[in-house]
Amino acid sequence: MSDDEGAGRRPKKQRPFWQELPVLIVIAAVIAALMVNFIGRPYVIPSQSMEPTLHGCTGCTGDRIYVQKLSYYWSDPKPGDVVVFVGPPSWNDTYRSNRSSNTLVRGVQNFFSYFGLVPPDENDLVKRVIAVGGQTVECCDAQGRILVDGKPLDEPYVQKDYPWVAGQNAAYPRGRVFAPIKVPAGHLWVMGDNRNESRDSRAHTSDELHGTVPVDNVRGKAVFKIWPPGRMGPVRSHDPQSN
Template identity: 75%
Template sequence: MSVSESGDEESGKRRGSRRVKTKKKQRPFWQELPILIVIAAVIAALMVTFIGRPYVIPSESMETTLHGCAGCTGDRIYVEKLSYYWGDPEPGDVVVFVGPPSWNTAYQSIRSDNATKRGVQNFFSFFGLVPPDENDLVKRVIAVGGQTVECCDTEGRIKVDGKALDESYARYTLPYVAGQPFSPRGGREFKAVKVPEGHLWVMGDNRNNSADSRAHISDELQGTVPVDNVRGKAVFKIWPPSRIGPVRSEQPQAN
């Protein structure tokens, strides 16, 4: 073997040795797990903040569109926020919103009195694992800013700007009695209300069992809800499996 060949061989060995030494050693899974958890938590927080989150239906005010009655499995719905980044809610949309002050008289905080537990609940709420501590309600938009809503025509139907609505989703368990003023479990009639700009008139589909805009018509907002209070649009029922499917917007003013 020549001196040149011997030198090349030694040089090759040294380069190979350096490659072996500089090769990264893969971390064990238990070391990577905390990093993966943090990444997943950040993604979840971004989803909840900007995209949407699930909500539980606690009452029967939206029967039969959404279940929440006693003895039923409360529907879990997915509520997305993207639709209202570029526009406001429209008639027929099913929305989740924070009840205005006069709607919160019976609301009780779901947070613990213990400061430590409350902090943990607030932390997990940030990632969408615990419900927010606010009076979140779900109803259907009936009229928007600038429109006038009232009840009723001769058939007991809601009117918007003088035209009766075609509401296939509405459930009435009691017959219409002309002249009978509204009560959550009784009459239907209420005076005309012009919805202020930037506000909504909302009602539950279960009309004889829903404390909605009609029940707050005497407050400072005449029962309307600020658009800024809306958390998002209900688009899908995600639980229980027997009821998985879309939550449809139905424009009642189309006729």
């Protein structure tokens, strides 16, 4: 190409920002959807069942946690992991949908949920894994500790539990003492750190899964408290079976 031809070509005109904005919005939405559905998403702690590890209560500002999914693409949850999971059918008796009764509004909520802007319409719960498939869990030994495969657990994260006095089992609330349960393969036994205020596997031992939760119901592993600022920090796993 000659110098004259090159000099005669006009520089490409850049499109104004308002014309590029829709493309940028679409790209951002696609990235957000991929992040939420395949990598992880935030959740709000709605109750006190995981105190003091995670803060939540009716009418208060609960912790916001980030729950990542990547860990469980290659392995199953391990004892001590704090997981978010969908409650099995028998756990849903007190759950109420967070969707509007208006068809149009409900459709908008479902759409924005795909991008992580609205919570999913499911009974998402957060508990700690105590035992996994093939293990037998029961309570209690002479000191009131939970046993897995006959060995007492080391649970420093439990700071609120009903006091234990050997020989007074009949006086304890339902769930403080429970008979041995063998966790089926592909299932988990989960409990809240706040044993006084947690409706967990112990409360569902009479259902068809004997209180266990299918691994397929797990949405991810809680790894970080992202809000409020004073509570920011990692959510730590502690294997209670490691003692």
